[in-house]
Amino acid sequence: MAVAGDPAPAAPPIAAILKDAALAAIVTFALALPLVGFETIDVSGVGLGLNFRFAAVAIATATVFLGRIGLAAIALGRPIAVLVPSAGVAAAAALGPWPMRTVAWLVAIAAAVLALRAGLALRRLAPGAGAGAAIPARIVGRLRRVAPPLLLALGVAFPFLPFTDQRLLDIAILVVTYVMLGWGLNIVVGLAGLLDLGYVAFYAVGAYTFGLLALNFDVGFWGALPAAGALAAMVGLLLGFPVLRLRGDYLAIVTLGFGEIIRIVLQNWWEVTGGPNGVSNIPRPTFFGLPFKAEPDEGEATFATFLGLDFSPAHRVTFLYFIILAMALIVNAFTRRIRRLPVGRAWEALREDEIACRALGINPTNTKLSAFAIGAMFAGFAGSFFAARQGFISPESFTFIESAVILAIVVLGGMGSQLGIVLAAIVLIGLPEFLRELNQFRMLAFGAGMVAIMVWRPLGLLSHREPTIRLHATGDRA
Numbered sequence: 039m040a041v042a043g044d045p046a047p048a049a050p051p052i053a054a055i056l057k058d059a060a061l062a063a064i065v066t067f068a069l070a071l072p073l074v075g076f077e078t079i080d081v082s083g084v085g086l087g088l089n090f091r092f093a094a095v096a097i098a099t100a101t102v103f104l105g106r107i108g109l110a111a112i113a114l115g116r117p118i119a120v121l122v123p124s125a126g127v128a129a130a131a132a133l134g135p136w137p138m139r140t141v142a143w144l145v146a147i148a149a150a151v152l153a154l155r156a157g158l159a160l161r162r163l164a165p166g167a168g169a170g171a172a173i174p175a176r177i178v179g180r181l182r183r184v185a186p187p188l189l190l191a192l193g194v195a196f197p198f199l200p201f202t203d204q205r206l207l208d209i210a211i212l213v214v215t216y217v218m219l220g221w222g223l224n225i226v227v228g229l230a231g232l233l234d235l236g237y238v239a240f241y242a243v244g245a246y247t248f249g250l251l252a253l254n255f256d257v258g259f260w261g262a263l264p265a266a267g268a269l270a271a272m273v274g275l276l277l278g279f280p281v282l283r284l285r286g287d288y289l290a291i292v293t294l295g296f297g298e299i300i301r302i303v304l305q306n307w308w309e310v311t312g313g314p315n316g317v318s319n320i321p322r323p324t325f326f327g328l329p330f331k332a333e334p335d336e337g338e339a340t341f342a343t344f345l346g347l348d349f350s351p352a353h354r355v356t357f358l359y360f361i362i363l364a365m366a367l368i369v370n371a372f373t374r375r376i377r378r379l380p381v382g383r384a385w386e387a388l389r390e391d392e393i394a395c396r397a398l399g400i401n402p403t404n405t406k407l408s409a410f411a412i413g414a415m416f417a418g419f420a421g422s423f424f425a426a427r428q429g430f431i432s433p434e435s436f437t438f439i440e441s442a443v444i445l446a447i448v449v450l451g452g453m454g455s456q457l458g459i460v461l462a463a464i465v466l467i468g469l470p471e472f473l474r475e476l477n478q479f480r481m482l483a484f485g486a487g488m489v490a491i492m493v494w495r496p497l498g499l500l501s502h503r504e505p506t507i508r509l510h511a512t513g514d515r516a
Contacts (some may be wrong), residue, residue, distance in 0.1 A: 059106035066102040070095045094141050101148050101420035110154050112159045121156035124149045151490075163461055185457055193363055197356045202460050207355045211362055211427065213468045218366040220447040220459040221373055222416030227445065228453035229377060230409035231389025233290040236277070236297025240270040242304060242436035244421025249317040249431050250310065259323035259426045263419060270418025271411040273300075278410035282403050285392070297331055316432025323352065323361065323426050330354035342414040358427055365423065368415050370456055376412075385409055443467075450491065465491070 056109045076094045081087035108120040128149035196202055196210060219241065226234045244266040249259040281292050304311045311317065320430060322330070328341040332349045341357075342349040376382045384405045387395045392402055425431050445467055451458030 051335055055110045057105060058110070062106045063099045063103035067099045069093065070098045074098065085471070097141055097145060097428045101145055105148060105152055108154070112156055115159075117156040117159040121153055121160060124153040124156060128153060145386055188392065189457075189460060190367075199201045204352050204355055207359055209350070209468055209471045210360050212471070213463050214359070214362045214366050215424065216444065216447060216467045217460050217463045218362065218369050218420045219417060220451065220463055221366070221369050221456060222413045222420070223455070224448050224454065224459060225373060225385070225416075227381065227448050228455070229389060230385040230406065232406060233286065234293045234410075234411060234413075235290045235445065236293035236295070236300070237413070237417060237444055238436045238438070238440040239277075239297040239300035240274060240417035241421040241424070241440065242300055242433075243270045243273050243414075244418030245425040245431045245436070246311060246317065246421075247418065248422040249320045250289040252281050252315065252321050253319065256443045258321070259422070263422050266422035267415040267418040271415040274410040274412075274414025275407055277414075277427070278407040282406055286352050294438065295437075295439075297438060301433050301436055304436070311492070312431075314433065316430060316434075317425075318430045320425050320429045321433070322429060323358070325357055330357065358423075362423055362427075369419070373456065381408055383403070 046335045047319050057252060075088040076092055077091060079089045080085050087197065108124060111117075113118050128146045131146035193214075197207060218238070223237050226232050226237070245367065247266040247269050248257075248262040251262040252259070257265075277293065277296050281289050284292055305311070305314055323329070325341050326379065328339060330342075330353055331338075331340045334343060340349075341347075342355055347353070376387070384395070384400045385408075387398065387400055388402060388405050388409075395402055395405070424435075428435075447459055447462045450466065451460070451462030
């Protein structure tokens with residue numbers, strides 16, 4: 039308890055700030071030297087050679103050193119001294135004619151983040167800032183109301199934007215596929231609170247169902263789609279029965295083993311699945327029977343000829359994009375509706391406390407089975423689309439890392455948050471695709487982004503979520 043007349047706490051001396059910045063720079067230099075400083079290159083007639091990039095290491099070390107000093111200055115209440123220089127460095131790095139553009143972009147991002155931190159600190163120090171404690175909650179509430187329609191409008195108009203090309207459409211299809219998978223796993227993990235590490239098994243069941251039905255029985259995509267979801271739901275029920283009494287880590291281990299069992303079965307059942315060779319020549323979905331072909335057969339109508347258009351490979355990609363977008367929107371609408379029904383409230387009760395759930399008369403067995411079955415059904419739908427898009431599937435496409443990525447999307451977005459999963463899928467799936475241009479720096483930039491999210495948003499990008507149903511009024515009526 040402070041007493042009048044007591045001296046104010048002393049600010050950390052300049053020497054301590056410089057020592058902290060120097061230690062951070064030394065760690066950065068030790069990590070960047072082997073990872074960034076050396077590059078193997080092909081030398082004609084000789085073999086592998088070594089290229090040195092010590093300038094990039096020096097720039098990274100200096101950036102960390104100055105950044106730590108800037109953070110210390112912000113903590114000491116001098117954000118203006120940091121805001122102006124960091125904003126200038128960000129602009130110069132982004133717009134200046136640097137020979138190493140990749141390093142320049144990384145410096146620009148670091149300086150922009152530092153300028154943002156300084157700007158937020160300056161806003162808190164402004165007069166009357168003490169009344170703004172509720173701003174984050176208001177911002178989140180406003181974002182929850184405005185962001186979904188904006189994202190929907192952007193998603194529908196995305197293929198027709200001036201900068202959209204076939205590569206961007208392919209990335210968008212991949213991102214929306216993982217959004218759909220994340221929404222399916224969110225039922226199991228985010229709503230029911232059941233840790234599932236074998237979710238990719240249902241994804242594989244849906245993909246192989248469509249592939250085998252299409253090749254062996256000449257079933258089209260739209261005819262095989264319900265069968266893929268139904269079979270994946272049945273497999274989810276089979277998984278749910280043995281794990282009814284398991285929780286936490288034990289449940290995660292069993293589901294992990296189940297996912298590996300499915301992959302091994304697909305890899306060794308040569309007569310049905312083709313083993314490691316997989317299933318190829320899977321037919322692509324058509325637009326009401328109109329295929330997307332450059333050279334149609336005699337007397338055959340195609341999508342381009344029927345509409346009087348010149349053939350373009352982008353037609354098929356755009357059609358696939360709208361298919362997966364429609365499927366994802368249906369999954370989202372179904373999830374938002376079912377979580378307000380008794381079964382959805384039972385999932386949330388099971389997540390909070392299974393013992394209290396039993397005391398309320400809720401059957402945990404049926405609740406777990408319904409969560410596993412519905413989540414698996416959505417994965418089956420996504421797997422069917424994956425097989426139709428790729429035209430080829432194999433067991434290597436359904437490894438444990440896929441389950442880990444889908445689970446990371448759910449956790450990173452904020453468990454139970456539909457909008458957060460969309461943002462997390464963009465960060466985890468779309469961002470690495472764009473960072474391919476960074477070459478060797480790609481994974482370093484991606485890892486730095488993940489560390490930043492864990493530091494600033496440890497509970498997820500949108501961890502704040504309104505309850506499904508309130509027992510009492512809020513606001514002025516409370």
